[in-house]
Amino acid sequence: MNIAVVGTGYVGLVTGVSLSDVGHTVTCIDIDNEKILKMKQGISPIYEPGLSDMMTRNIHEGRLHFTSDHQEGFESAEVIYIAVGTPEREDGSADLSFVEQVAKDIAFHAIRNTVVVTKSTVPVGTNDKIQSIIDESLVQQVNLEVVSNPEFLKEGSAIYDSFNGDRIVIGANSKEAANILEEINKPFGVPVFKTDIKSAEMIKYASNAFLATKISFINEISNICERLGANVEDVANGMGMDKRIGDKFLNAGIGYGGSCFPKDTKALIQIAGNVEYEFELLKGVVKVNQKQQGLLLAKLNERIPDLTGKRIAVLGLAFKPNTDDMREAASLVVTENLIYSGAEVMAYDPVAIDNAKKILNDDVRYASCVEDAVKNSDATLILTEWDEVRNVDLDVFKSMNYPLVIDGRNCFELEEMKDNNIEYHSVGRPVQNHKVKHRQSI
Numbered sequence: 001m002n003i004a005v006v007g008t009g010y011v012g013l014v015t016g017v018s019l020s021d022v023g024h025t026v027t028c029i030d031i032d033n034e035k036i037l038k039m040k041q042g043i044s045p046i047y048e049p050g051l052s053d054m055m056t057r058n059i060h061e062g063r064l065h066f067t068s069d070h071q072e073g074f075e076s077a078e079v080i081y082i083a084v085g086t087p088e089r090e091d092g093s094a095d096l097s098f099v100e101q102v103a104k105d106i107a108f109h110a111i112r113n114t115v116v117v118t119k120s121t122v123p124v125g126t127n128d129k130i131q132s133i134i135d136e137s138l139v140q141q142v143n144l145e146v147v148s149n150p151e152f153l154k155e156g157s158a159i160y161d162s163f164n165g166d167r168i169v170i171g172a173n174s175k176e177a178a179n180i181l182e183e184i185n186k187p188f189g190v191p192v193f194k195t196d197i198k199s200a201e202m203i204k205y206a207s208n209a210f211l212a213t214k215i216s217f218i219n220e221i222s223n224i225c226e227r228l229g230a231n232v233e234d235v236a237n238g239m240g241m242d243k244r245i246g247d248k249f250l251n252a253g254i255g256y257g258g259s260c261f262p263k264d265t266k267a268l269i270q271i272a273g274n275v276e277y278e279f280e281l282l283k284g285v286v287k288v289n290q291k292q293q294g295l296l297l298a299k300l301n302e303r304i305p306d307l308t309g310k311r312i313a314v315l316g317l318a319f320k321p322n323t324d325d326m327r328e329a330a331s332l333v334v335t336e337n338l339i340y341s342g343a344e345v346m347a348y349d350p351v352a353i354d355n356a357k358k359i360l361n362d363d364v365r366y367a368s369c370v371e372d373a374v375k376n377s378d379a380t381l382i383l384t385e386w387d388e389v390r391n392v393d394l395d396v397f398k399s400m401n402y403p404l405v406i407d408g409r410n411c412f413e414l415e416e417m418k419d420n421n422i423e424y425h426s427v428g429r430p431v432q433n434h435k436v437k438h439r440q441s442i
């Protein structure tokens with residue numbers, strides 16, 4: 001099949017590259033010419049394991065092309081994917097102006113019957129709106145049919161997920177259009193679920209909202225565990241053995257971040273509100289997540305009430321491991337508050353430092369490895385569970401002014417921290433080597 005993908009952000013690029021890898025001829029279109037020139041050379045604008053190699057291979061084999069010219073991109077396309085951003089507006093709703101503009105562009109250039117696939121996450125009812133915009137803007141007498149095909153990839157494992165996903169959801173008004181999409185996706189070998197357009201749109205929001213709910217739920221349980229002296233990891237393991245609950249997404253931590261959960265939960269609250277329904281449960285989920293992002297700071301403040309001049313090591317800046325994405329990362333809240341409190345922040349992340357420099361307060365300093373970040377610090381905060389952090393030699397914490405580690409991701413075993421005389425505060429687990437009296441001396 002000849003396929004065009006509009007938008008080379010995270011979703012668009014991964015979609016285009018993996019479709020070319022299973023044999024389709026794909027042209028990725030983006031208005032950012034500089035980005036297009038780089039991608040033509042196989043340089044990926046995002047850090048995603050395996051993506052650059054797959055890009056380079058398919059460019060060389062002639063199946064993957066890039067252009068900033070819509071007409072050129074649409075020329076031979078039988079199927080066009082819309083994968084542009086739907087950023088969050090101030091009121092939490094999704095800004096659809098990019099999607100609507102692409103719909104107009106597609107209609108303007110259309111010269112043959114085409115299936116238009118919406119990958120972008122859009123509120124329920126948007127695909128019908130896109131269909132109307134296209135129908136109103138068509139120049140030639142052709143038939144364009146809109147299909148909803150929401151994205152479920154996770155950052156950091158997107159290529160793996162493309163070939164090992166749990167399902168591909170196709171929402172269409174006609175069997176013909178649904179079958180075309182099913183055929184395109186056959187080589188991935190992932191189960192397909194076909195439904196109507198509105199239900200497909202809702203599946204995406206409901207799935208993300210449910211996963212966010214699982215995270216906020218276990219975070220609440222972890223806060224109670226801390227007060228009662230229970231261990232949230234054991235609680236989650238015991239819960240997860242019940243197949244009805246499942247053992248995934250029960251890791252307590254400092255709350256969810258990233259490009260999807262924070263945006264989509266708020267958007268679903270809006271979507272419900274628009275039909276006069278108050279989604280009370282989801283409002284709670286969002287509130288719990290905000291509270292959870294402040295957890296490490298609260299623990300640090302309890303141990304070191306005055307942070308003025310204190311050197312604080314921050315390990316991990318990305319919203320999760322294996323990505324350089326900083327969107328809605330807890331590190332934004334944490335570093336900003338540390339700087340505001342007068343602390344000296346020395347941060348380390350294996351891949352997100354370039355992105356961090358564009359966003360974080362100029363006062364944040366950056367180390368080139370875990371060891372340099374931690375050395376001579378008064379406390380170490382762990383924000384992202386990178387393998388490099390998990391596997392660090394615990395002796396590194398002996399180079400601190402005092403070995404106080406506050407871990408938002410439960411990277412270490414309690415026993416090993418205890419045996420190494422490290423004061424260790426984690427999430428939902430008993431504190432190790434707690435030296436309350438020490439507070440005065442640091």
Ligand code: UDX
Pocket residue numbers: 151152153154155156208211215248249250251252253254255256257258259260261319320
């Ligand atoms: C998510 C969805 O998983 C994916 O299906 C959708 O397409 C996009 O949104 P992503 O944002 O890439 O993917 O990351 P994910 O691995 O789901 O993690 C999201 C956030 O939740 C991260 O900040 C992560 O640290 C946090 N999380 C996840 C937890 O705190 N605990 C968990 O148990 C799992």
